[in-house]
Amino acid sequence: MTLITKDFSTGYEENKIIKSISLxxxxxxxxxIVGANGSGKSTFLKGISRILDAHKGNAYLDGQDIHHSSTKxxxxxxxxxxxxxxxxxxxxxxxxxxxxRSPHKKWWELDLDENDHIQVERSIELTDMTAFKDKPVDxxxxxxxxxxxxxxxxxxxxxxxxxxxxxxFLDLRYQLQFLDLLKKxxxxxxxxxxxxxxxxxxxxxxxxxxxxxKDGELLAIDKPREVLTDELMKQAFQVETCQIETPIGLQxxxxxxx
Amino acid sequence: xxxxxxxxxxxxxxxxxATVLLVFIALVIVLSLSNGSVELSSHELIKAFxxxxxxxxxxxxxxxxxxxxxxxxxxxxALGMSGALLQGMLxxxxxxxxxxxxxxxxxxxxxxxxxxxxxxxxxxxAAWIGAIITTLIVYCLAKSGTSISVERLILAGVAxxxxxxxxxxxxxxxxEDGRVQAALTWLIGSLNSRxxxxxxxxxxxxxxxxxxxxxxxxxxxxxxxxxxxxxxxxNSLFRSRCLIGASATLLAASSVSVGGLIGFVGLIVPHAVRxxxxxxxxxxxxxxxxxxxxxxxxxxxxxxxxxxxxPVGIITSLLGAPIxxxxxxxxQKSLTSMR
Numbered sequence: 001m002t003l004i005t006k007d008f009s010t011g012y013e014e015n016k017i018i019k020s021i022s023l024x025x026x027x028x029x030x031x032x033i034v035g036a037n038g039s040g041k042s043t044f045l046k047g048i049s050r051i052l053d054a055h056k057g058n059a060y061l062d063g064q065d066i067h068h069s070s071t072k073x074x075x076x077x078x079x080x081x082x083x084x085x086x087x088x089x090x091x092x093x094x095x096x097x098x099x100x101r102s103p104h105k106k107w108w109e110l111d112l113d114e115n116d117h118i119q120v121e122r123s124i125e126l127t128d129m130t131a132f133k134d135k136p137v138d139x140x141x142x143x144x145x146x147x148x149x150x151x152x153x154x155x156x157x158x159x160x161x162x163x164x165x166x167x168x169f170l171d172l173r174y175q176l177q178f179l180d181l182l183k184k185x186x187x188x189x190x191x192x193x194x195x196x197x198x199x200x201x202x203x204x205x206x207x208x209x210x211x212x213x214k215d216g217e218l219l220a221i222d223k224p225r226e227v228l229t230d231e232l233m234k235q236a237f238q239v240e241t242c243q244i245e246t247p248i249g250l251q252x253x254x255x256x257x258x
Numbered sequence: 259x260x261x262x263x264x265x266x267x268x269x270x271x272x273x274x275x276a277t278v279l280l281v282f283i284a285l286v287i288v289l290s291l292s293n294g295s296v297e298l299s300s301h302e303l304i305k306a307f308x309x310x311x312x313x314x315x316x317x318x319x320x321x322x323x324x325x326x327x328x329x330x331x332x333x334x335x336a337l338g339m340s341g342a343l344l345q346g347m348l349x350x351x352x353x354x355x356x357x358x359x360x361x362x363x364x365x366x367x368x369x370x371x372x373x374x375x376x377x378x379x380x381x382x383x384a385a386w387i388g389a390i391i392t393t394l395i396v397y398c399l400a401k402s403g404t405s406i407s408v409e410r411l412i413l414a415g416v417a418x419x420x421x422x423x424x425x426x427x428x429x430x431x432x433x434e435d436g437r438v439q440a441a442l443t444w445l446i447g448s449l450n451s452r453x454x455x456x457x458x459x460x461x462x463x464x465x466x467x468x469x470x471x472x473x474x475x476x477x478x479x480x481x482x483x484x485x486x487x488x489x490x491x492x493n494s495l496f497r498s499r500c501l502i503g504a505s506a507t508l509l510a511a512s513s514v515s516v517g518g519l520i521g522f523v524g525l526i527v528p529h530a531v532r533x534x535x536x537x538x539x540x541x542x543x544x545x546x547x548x549x550x551x552x553x554x555x556x557x558x559x560x561x562x563x564x565x566x567x568x569p570v571g572i573i574t575s576l577l578g579a580p581i582x583x584x585x586x587x588x589x590q591k592s593l594t595s596m597r
């Protein structure tokens with residue numbers, strides 16, 4: 001499964017935010033998207049997940065134009081986990097994850113078949129939520145809730161997973177647990193991942209490559225070591241940084257802002 | 259507990275709830291058919307049902323009470339489900355079946371015809387057409403490219419309601435007193451002297467829209483997860499908002515053509531269902547239809563039980579508001595105890 005954007009621009013109605021971004025995501029690759037506030041990270045993710053229309057250029061998934069395919073077709077191949085998961089429904093984890101099978105059902109088909117239930121059970125197992133599957137989602141802690149919504153995304157059985165700041169509302173322990181879980185899914189299930197992420201150190205630790213955005217444009221895309229340089233960080237974030245080698249790999253230390 | 263066991267338990271619980279509700283509805287049916295200015299005993303009721311015995315009793319049963327009862331059940335279920343569909347689609351607990359301009363459109367047409375004294379027998383059809391056309395205008399105003407904005411839907415509904423409401427008031431002020439009362443009966447909502455003609459007109463679209471509405475439960479659950487996640491799960495916002503809006507409009511417009519603008523049922527019933535039976539739309543939709551039917555048929559029974567018959571719309575608002583406040587209070591208490 002390869003995701004490619006060519007000269008891709010998107011935004012809200014007339015307001016073009018993402019300007020001509022071209023990049024590619026290989027099979028089983030984890031791409032992190034970093035950038036300052038307002039650089040267009042979430043907008044780019046919404047654009048390639050078909051939530052926003054393409055203003056110019058195209059986004060392709062295995063050669064198929066994302067914006068000229070049906071929502072359902074794309075949902076079978078790309079699953080999305082937005083930054084804010086709200087649910088005004090008192091569904092149990094199992095009932096929530098069952099909704100992940102929606103792309104595989106016609107609009108009038110209300111019941112899931114045996115294959116759907118197998119997929120739902122598998123997704124719950126993968127995220128270690130079996131013990132919570134009968135619990136209402138709104139009674140779960142932040143970390144459990146995030147895993148429940150990850151199960152929902154996995155139940156779609158898509159090979160590309162897009163996540164918008166998945167660790168924002170989690171404490172340090174849950175951040176690491178959640179990203180470890182994503183790494184496991186990324187490697188064992190061969191699912192390609194794109195995450196918008198604020199924490200550069202977590203990006204350096206988990207992502208195979210990092211794309212840096214500034215003012216809606218792609219500043220750089222490469223392996224963490226090549227991208228998280230003092231010069232690029234100064235350009236992207238207006239801060240002075242230094243790179244430190246640690247037992248867990250490269251880490252970034254922020255010194256001062258300009 | 260395995261999922262299958264949980265599902266069975268859930269289904270059993272809901273089956274029990276549905277049975278209890280159906281028993282209550284059956285009770286109201288019997289009371290509605292037997293009570294009135296002429297009391298019918300169970301023996302007389304059965305005789306009238308099989309078209310035997312006293313002719314007056316047969317006419318009371320077949321031409322007055324039965325069509326009125328069926329009308330109340332149909333309109334109640336339509337209003338209940340229409341409210342649930344719109345509250346789910348707009349993610350707004352204040353949404354009522356009349357939010358998308360239905361009351362304004364049908365109200366204006368009703369007042370226009372009554373004030374001019376024209377085609378009075380065509381009022382039900384005209385009210386239906388007025389409601390549908392107004393909702394179409396609201397949808398056109400809310401449409402932007404290939405998407406429909408929820409905020410614009412609500413605002414367009416409010417703006418059009420305000421515009422049509424003022425024209426309606428202007429017409430009412432210039433209408434002679436006798437006609438104003440006839441118009442008010444429609445605007446408040448009444449099931450008085452509703453017969454088979456109205457049922458034949460509104461019954462098929464209501465039943466059709468009830469069936470389609472039941473099939474939309476998953477789309478409503480998906481919309482409840484927010485636009486982004488809903489689209490990510492393959493739900494076309496434009497298509498589901500059109501389908502849900504069309505079903506809700508068909509239900510509300512058809513119920514207006516029978517009973518006029520009966521208030522509060524469509525607003526309160528879905529809230530009561532969510533409070534009593536949970537927020538999964540697979541449950542909310544059928545139970546809103548059932549509880550709506552029960553609520554309106556009971557309200558109509560009360561409306562015609564006093565010495566003076568009141569329009570059913572007054573009863574639904576009079577009883578609905580306090581019940582709503584009690585539910586709100588209890589919900590607040592249960593939320594506080596959960597924290």
